[in-house]
Amino acid sequence: MYALRGVTKQYRTKTAVAALDGIDMDIADGEFLAIQGRTGSGKSTLLQILGAMDRPTSGEVYFGGLELGAQSADKLSEMRAVSIGFVFQAFNLIPTLSAVENVEAALVPLRLPGAQRRDRAQRALAAVGLADRADHLPSQLSGGQQQRVGIARALVKEPAVLLADEPTGNLDVDTRDEIIALLEELWRERQLTLVLVTHDMVVADRAQRIIALEHGRIQAAGRRGRD
Amino acid sequence: MTEATVAPSGLPRPPQRASRRKACWFLLIYLRRELRQAVMIALWLAVGVALVMMIAAITAGVGNAQAAALRSLYGIGTDLTVTALAEAPADPRAPTPDSPGTLLAGNLGLLRASSVTDISRLRGVARATGGLNLTEIGRDGNATPAIVPVDGVDIGNPGAGPFGAGALTSGRSFAVSETAADVAVVDSRYAAANHLAAGSAIAVGGTAFHVIGIIGQAPGGNGADVYIPLTRAQALTRYQGLRHLTGWVNVIYVTATSAAKVTAVHDEIARLLPSATLASSADLASAINGSLASAANLADDLGRWTSASALIASCGITSLLTLAAVNRRTREIGTLKALGWRGRAIVVQIMSESLVTGVIGALIGVAIGFAGVAVVNAAAPVLTASAPSGSSGPRSGAGSPPAVTVHLTAQLSVAVIAVTVGLCLSAALIAGAFGARRAARFQPADAFAQLT
Numbered sequence: 001m002y003a004l005r006g007v008t009k010q011y012r013t014k015t016a017v018a019a020l021d022g023i024d025m026d027i028a029d030g031e032f033l034a035i036q037g038r039t040g041s042g043k044s045t046l047l048q049i050l051g052a053m054d055r056p057t058s059g060e061v062y063f064g065g066l067e068l069g070a071q072s073a074d075k076l077s078e079m080r081a082v083s084i085g086f087v088f089q090a091f092n093l094i095p096t097l098s099a100v101e102n103v104e105a106a107l108v109p110l111r112l113p114g115a116q117r118r119d120r121a122q123r124a125l126a127a128v129g130l131a132d133r134a135d136h137l138p139s140q141l142s143g144g145q146q147q148r149v150g151i152a153r154a155l156v157k158e159p160a161v162l163l164a165d166e167p168t169g170n171l172d173v174d175t176r177d178e179i180i181a182l183l184e185e186l187w188r189e190r191q192l193t194l195v196l197v198t199h200d201m202v203v204a205d206r207a208q209r210i211i212a213l214e215h216g217r218i219q220a221a222g223r224r225g226r227d
Numbered sequence: 228m229t230e231a232t233v234a235p236s237g238l239p240r241p242p243q244r245a246s247r248r249k250a251c252w253f254l255l256i257y258l259r260r261e262l263r264q265a266v267m268i269a270l271w272l273a274v275g276v277a278l279v280m281m282i283a284a285i286t287a288g289v290g291n292a293q294a295a296a297l298r299s300l301y302g303i304g305t306d307l308t309v310t311a312l313a314e315a316p317a318d319p320r321a322p323t324p325d326s327p328g329t330l331l332a333g334n335l336g337l338l339r340a341s342s343v344t345d346i347s348r349l350r351g352v353a354r355a356t357g358g359l360n361l362t363e364i365g366r367d368g369n370a371t372p373a374i375v376p377v378d379g380v381d382i383g384n385p386g387a388g389p390f391g392a393g394a395l396t397s398g399r400s401f402a403v404s405e406t407a408a409d410v411a412v413v414d415s416r417y418a419a420a421n422h423l424a425a426g427s428a429i430a431v432g433g434t435a436f437h438v439i440g441i442i443g444q445a446p447g448g449n450g451a452d453v454y455i456p457l458t459r460a461q462a463l464t465r466y467q468g469l470r471h472l473t474g475w476v477n478v479i480y481v482t483a484t485s486a487a488k489v490t491a492v493h494d495e496i497a498r499l500l501p502s503a504t505l506a507s508s509a510d511l512a513s514a515i516n517g518s519l520a521s522a523a524n525l526a527d528d529l530g531r532w533t534s535a536s537a538l539i540a541s542c543g544i545t546s547l548l549t550l551a552a553v554n555r556r557t558r559e560i561g562t563l564k565a566l567g568w569r570g571r572a573i574v575v576q577i578m579s580e581s582l583v584t585g586v587i588g589a590l591i592g593v594a595i596g597f598a599g600v601a602v603v604n605a606a607a608p609v610l611t612a613s614a615p616s617g618s619s620g621p622r623s624g625a626g627s628p629p630a631v632t633v634h635l636t637a638q639l640s641v642a643v644i645a646v647t648v649g650l651c652l653s654a655a656l657i658a659g660a661f662g663a664r665r666a667a668r669f670q671p672a673d674a675f676a677q678l679t
Contacts, residue, residue: 053565053671074569080671081567092562109567153566 001161001193002027002050007059009045009216019045020056021216029160032187032194034207042216043197044165050195051084051163052076064160081109085154087183089166091146093138093153100125100134103153110157124156125149128182144175148182155186162187164196168203180206265580268548268658269588275541276592276651280644281599282530284637288603292610292633306489308506309346309479309496311336330377330432331362332466335477342500343479349495351488356384357476359460360451363431375417377431378451379460379476382406388480389450390442398425398440406458411436415443417452431455432463542654545588549581549662557669564671574663581659582652589651593644603637610635 002025009020019042027033027050037043048054049061052068053076061068064083068076080086085106093102103121112120125134128148138146147167154162164183168176180203187194196207204210212220312335340357347355359379380390382401396415411431413423418441423429427438431453444450461472469475481496483489493505553560560573611632 048672051565051671077564077567077569079567080565086565088562090558092558092565094559094562105563106566109569109572 001029001031001064003060003062004049005060005062007046007049007056007061009042009049009054010057018216020049023059023216023218025211025218027193027195030191030193032184032206032208033196034204034210035195035197035213036199036201036204036210037213041213043213045216046213047163047165047195047197050161051086052079053086077109081106082157083160085157085159085162087147087150087154087162087164087167089169091138091143091150091170093146093149095138098135098137099130099141099149099152102138102149103156106153106156120156121152124152127155127186128152142175143171144178147171147175147179151179151182151186155190155192158190159192161193161195164194166197166199168198168200176200176203264552265584265587266591268545268552269584269591271544271548272541272585272588272651272654273592273595275537275654276589276647277595277599278537279534279647279650280593280596280639281603281637282534283643283647284596284600284639285603285635286530287640287643288635288637289610291638292635295633306483306507307481307493307496309338309342309481309500310477310504310506311338311500311502312504329364330460330464331364332359332464332472332477335360337466337472337475337477338479338500338503340474340476343476345499346479346481346496349492349499351484351492351495352481353484354384354482356381356388356480357457358388358478358480359457359464359472359476360478361460361464363453375453376451377453377455377460379457379464380412380454381457388478389444390454393442393444393450396441396443398438400440401454401456406456408456409434409436409459410439410456412440412442412454413438414450414452415441429453432460434459434463538650538654541651542657545584545654546658546661549577549584549658550665553577553662553666556666560666560669561671564669570667573666573669577663577666578656578659581655581662584659585652585655588655589648592651593648596644596647597639600637600639603635607634607636609633 004023004025007020007023008018010016010018021042023046035043035046045054049056049068050063052063052071055069059069063079066079068079071079093099094105097105100118100121103124104117107117107120110117122131122134125131128151130145130148130152133141133145133149138149141149147170151167154164162183167183168179171179183194183196184206186192194207196203198204210220210222211218338357343355343357346352358381361377361379363375363377364373378388378390380388380401382403382405390412393414395412398412400412401410411429413429418424418427418438421429423438423441425438425440429436429438436453436455442450442454457476458473461475464472466472466475481492483492489507493507496503496505563573564570609632
């Protein structure tokens with residue numbers, strides 16, 4: 001699914017800061033990959049580049065055979081709209097929209113008819129166990145429920161890839177286990193490529209493969225052999 | 228449409244045709260949820276709209292009041308008034324103000340009656356009417372001299388001049404056949420003070436006249452107390468060495484074919500009668516004193532600046548509030564971009580929201596503007612206007628300066644409302660453009676970085 005070759009990302013403040021420094025890696029179709037690292041190690045930057053939200057300073061990122069750095073902004077938007085689902089640590093639900101409307105927002109760029117859009121959003125909420133919370137505002141939902149809405153929003157367009165940035169970072173242990181179990185179940189059912197950034201070893205242990213980043217470089221990689 | 232299909236790369240293929248409904252969908256949801264914020268921003272626009280509407284309405288009202296005052300002070304439908312300066316008496320035996328029973332031409336000079344015809348033939352002149360503004364020296368019951376304004380009216384064209392500004396309250400007006408008749412129309416207040424009615428007799432210039440009608444005139448106006456046919460006035464009036472004024476007038480009322488022609492007509496008459504004194508309605512309006520003049524100056528100067536300031540302030544505050552709202556929605560906009568929303572869709576979203584905010588602001592502003600105008604009209608402030616002595620009015624100098632009172636009635640026009648609403652929507656769109664420009668610059672990763 002992904003092939004990264006010599007990927008670097010530098011942020012210019014007073015001095016150039018290398019968030020990623022020569023990353024080479026491949027991610028296979030249907031793989032469940034966990035990325036670990038300390039704060040500032042570059043893992044979120046890597047996830048943004050995988051999600052076509054940012055471009056590398058140098059190097060190439062191939063996604064389904066397409067080199068992301070060579071694509072226009074519109075093309076990258078299109079890829080995010082169609083092929084890449086994103087789950088945020090802080091859920092990023094729009095506070096003024098209901099759960100089902102938040103899920104529908106992901107289908108708006110696909111230009112689906114309204115009825116079909118609403119039907120798919122309802123089914124996505126049902127898939128994460130929130131069919132009865134469709135009309136609730138985010139403020140009326142618990143943290144775990146909000147993250148379930150976020151997962152439904154990421155998956156409603158049936159993407160090829162699901163990228164999750166600390167999806168359990170704001171949740172208690174019980175809810176964390178529920179969410180990671182849900183992600184794992186959806187990954188299996190839908191044969192997704194799942195890339196997950198986490199500090200949590202319990203969460204990372206569920207992945208097929210773990211890579212550890214430090215100072216923007218891959219320090220270690222290993223397979224857990226769960227599948 | 229349009230389920231995603233599979234592209235050669237193995238990734239789903241996006242749909243190819245666009246739909247305009249996506250922004251509408253999100254706009255409706257936005258309005259349903261963010262109506263309070265939209266109304267808060269719209270209120271600032273509404274304040275600007277209401278202020279501009281009220282100032283425009285009051286300015287129009289002051290303009291109408293000025294026109295009404297001019298009608299009362301100088302006569303209806305008169306765009307230009309032509310007079311001549313009086314010459315020093317050549318005949319020391321000429322009648323003086325303390326010679327009772329004489330009809331004097333006042334302090335105006337004479338113009339040949341043929342000048343009326345010459346002026347009426349000028350391009351841009353709709354009508355020219357000659358008249359005599361006279362003064363009769365009479366005696367009241369205590370045998371003290373009493374000054375009575377008397378006008379000689381061109382019966383064939385009585386609509387111009389002060390006579391046309393009055394309204395007949397009893398009796399009748401002059402008949403065309405009465406050019407040489409000793410008939411008079413009397414001001415209602417003068418008639419009441421002197422116990423006159425239609426059918427009474429009155430002495431003018433030592434001749435008995437038959438009162439045929441009573442006319443009501445604005446208090447303090449420039450009207451005369453007694454109106455008689457011009458031909459009779461010319462026959463009875465003495466002027467310096469002249470024993471009558473047949474073939475002469477001392478005022479010519481000129482009406483232009485349109486307001487745009489007044490200046491050209493003014494110049495033509497000045498060439499035709501170089502020694503004459505010309506006063507246009509604008510000259511007369513500028514000579515008016517009193518609270519009406521103050522209101523006019525206020526409306527012209529302060530009103531213009533207040534309107535401009537209100538609009539600029541509304542636009543500026545709305546832009547700042549819109550920018551602040553966009554900045555507050557950094558996470559939302561970044562998330563939408565992460566979900567695949569294009570920059571154009573975000574721009575359309577923000578602009579649409581601003582347009583709706585502008586419409587709400589316009590509706591509220593128009594409502595407030597109407598309410599404000601209604602309050603002004605309910606209060607109906609009284610304005611006074613007077614023609615100062617020495618002004619260009621034909622009867623100036625004859626006694627104390629006349630004064631009239633008019634009620635200010637603010638007046639709204641469809642054009643004012645349309646322009647104001649247009650300005651409001653433009654201000655909203657300008658504010659939206661600032662916000663949209665800011666929002667379009669957000670990158671999905673930038674929004675993401677601010678979140679973490």
